[in-house]
Amino acid sequence: MENYRKGIASANDKDALISEINKALGVSEPAGSPHIIESLGKRYKRQSDAAVKVRDRVNKVAKHGLPDAWAGSTGAKAGEVVAAAGRDADQMGEAFYEVGICLMSFADQLKDAKKRDKDGRDELNHALYILDDEDGTWDNWFDDEASEQVLRKAQRVANEGIISMLQGAIMADESARHAAREMNKHASEARAGRMSTNELSDADKLALADTGAAGGPRELNEILSSTDLQRSGQRMEQMNAKDRAEFEKMLADSKTPQERAYLTKSLAAGYDMDAIQEFQGKIHGKDPQWLQEHLTPVVTGKESREDLGVDESGANLNRADVDFKGQKWIQGGDGREGTCVASSTVTARAMVDPIYALELTGGKSGQESDPDAFRERLVAEQHRVHQEGPGGKNWGGMSIENQDKVADKEISPHTGTDYELTTVNSPDDRRDVLTDIEQSVADGKPVPIDVNGKSAHALVIVGQEGDMLQVYNPWGTTTWVSEDDFINGHMGKASTGALPNVYAVHVPR
Known part of the structure; x- marks a missing residue:
């Protein structure tokens, strides 16, 4: 599109200008239906209310308490699971709401982008009309001052049109990128479902996905990424019965949720049972702080994103x-x-x-x-x-x-x-x-x-x-x-x- 704008601006004769205008008109309009996208956004917003109700019910259970005698198949205690479920429901409600807002904003911006594109096309077609003579042909064009004035007028109109189309294309592209980024981010946070194995209960999967490293906010320092959860689930499905039983016992014997999560991460990293058992022997019973210091190099702090300006070298002060x-x-x-x-x-x-x-x-x-x-x-x-x-x-x-x-x-x-x-x-x-x-x-x-x-x-x-x-x-x-x-x-x-x-x-x- 930018090349066509330059071509229109630099055209020195009628045929060149007509050619560049037709090339620009051949570009597809911004894709997508604002109406459908807006409807999806409203639907996501409605679902956020349902997630909030689930969160409130889970928190009510947590408030009354459950006996620690109840546990998942890998040792996740009732309190861990209920707390994780509450946070997961809260996160789900927030995600549905933010995705809904994001889609509705995308729909508005796409609608505006399409209007700019249409207005630009109208201008380009008007430029072609200016170049046309009364007979509907361009055969009677003469190399004189009047013809030059008509050419420049058409060029100005076409330039306004291609700029409007370009603005529409940029707006559609940037709004689509923003929507994709937000959708991808929230999709990656729906992490427990990535662990597609029948060898662990849903409660265990939820507790594993919710476990964070010590030293920073849980939601910024989950030990298991969505890739870890997916790969560990696949590895468990591929294990023979003996290895699977041994791995589940290691998880059940873990002293902390963090120990369970790091063992699962080692499975996701591709290690065999001998290596994982040796690893367990080294970390078993260690407290969360020790585990973080030795196993998680990067911990993200709550205030790490604050903009404190740059130093004299141009580097961020907030490091x-x-x-x-x-x-x-x-x-x-x-x-x-x-x-x-x-x-x-x-x-x-x-x-x-x-x-x-x-x-x-x-x-x-x-x-x-x-x-x-x-x-x-x-x-x-x-x-x-x-x-x-x-x-x-x-x-x-x-x-x-x-x-x-x-x-x-x-x-x-x-x-x-x-x-x-x-x-x-x-x-x-x-x-x-x-x-x-x-x-x-x-x-x-x-x-x-x-x-x-x-x-x-x-x-x-x-x-x-x-x-x-x-x-x-x-x-x-x-x-x-x-x-x-x-x-x-x-x-x-x-x-x-x-x-x-x-x-x-x-x-x-």
């Missing part, structure tokens, strides 16, 4: 350290090496693979809590992945092609999804890939990206809330940036102002 006992998950152990690709890959894998995370934090025994020993293991692992790339000499840099290979080798086996390198050289390119990024991180799949400016650097997108993206920087921090920052070259907020532009994205496919 959260990613550390183990004070030692950051940072490239080279102190930020001096150029192993940003390897380091971001190591941390991304640790986020989806709790057995791997424990090897780094707890050592061979899984019981260590020494930050210096952790640093040695972390740097050694960063070096291993850097050489696997391979990266550059003296621990400096790695090509984006080799980065894609190490992501496939280190992260993909534990999420079930390969990575695809996508270069993004313009705001439109970044906008096009944004929905895939947001869907991936909502599903629990980290998305490596590369930024440049005065130099180049690797980051990982690890979270998404609304129009904000959570970014891990292998300098040992996380922060939040907006979609606009990502699209329009303001990614220096995640590291330094000297690195503003995203130029490559490794998308899980």
Whole structure:
């Protein structure tokens, strides 16, 4: 559409202008029915009321209490399940309401987009009429001043028309992206249903999906992503009877909901029963805080998204350290090496693979809590992945092609999804890939990206809330940036102002 606008503006004769106008008229109008979308939005809003009633009934049960003697098949106590059910119903009601509002807003914007498109087409057809002579043909056109004036008048009218069509197309596209982002986000939060196995009760699935890591709000730090729940359910269905019974016993013997969730996450990460049993022996009976410190590198705080401005380098002031006992998950152990690709890959894998995370934090025994020993293991692992790339000499840099290979080798086996390198050289390119990024991180799949400016650097997108993206920087921090920052070259907020532009994205496919 933008090319047709330029073509109309630069047309120097009648035939060229007619050709560009007809090309523009050949573009399809914005797709979709505002009426149907609005009806769906109203229906979702009505369903939110039903979910609120369910929540109130569940909370009434919770208030009166249930005996802890009742438990799910994997040891989820009555109190856990009822509390989880109440939160789930509350979240469901909120999701239905927000999706309803989102769809109704989308319907309004699509209606406006279609009107702009129609008005633009009317203008383009009027421009063709201006160019037409009384006989309905263009055969009597002369190269004189009067004809030139008619041409320029038609060109002005056509330009107004194509701009109106372009505005309609942009409005339809942006509103559709916004609706898709919100729908994908809420769909990913309907997580208990992803665990499609008959081997666990619905109560157990609900309790597992609801369990959060210590150190932050539960709803921002669920241990099991929707991908984890789906993969663990599939793995349980594929187990033989002996392994399934042993795994269910491990879950039932767990001392905390967090222990059960991390065991389930290890199953989702692709490990066999021998590895999971060894893992259980290392974490059994540990309190939630210990489990979080050793198994979940990134914890999201309640106020982490607040905009506190930027420092003198152009980086966000609101940054959260990613550390183990004070030692950051940072490239080279102190930020001096150029192993940003390897380091971001190591941390991304640790986020989806709790057995791997424990090897780094707890050592061979899984019981260590020494930050210096952790640093040695972390740097050694960063070096291993850097050489696997391979990266550059003296621990400096790695090509984006080799980065894609190490992501496939280190992260993909534990999420079930390969990575695809996508270069993004313009705001439109970044906008096009944004929905895939947001869907991936909502599903629990980290998305490596590369930024440049005065130099180049690797980051990982690890979270998404609304129009904000959570970014891990292998300098040992996380922060939040907006979609606009990502699209329009303001990614220096995640590291330094000297690195503003995203130029490559490794998308899980």
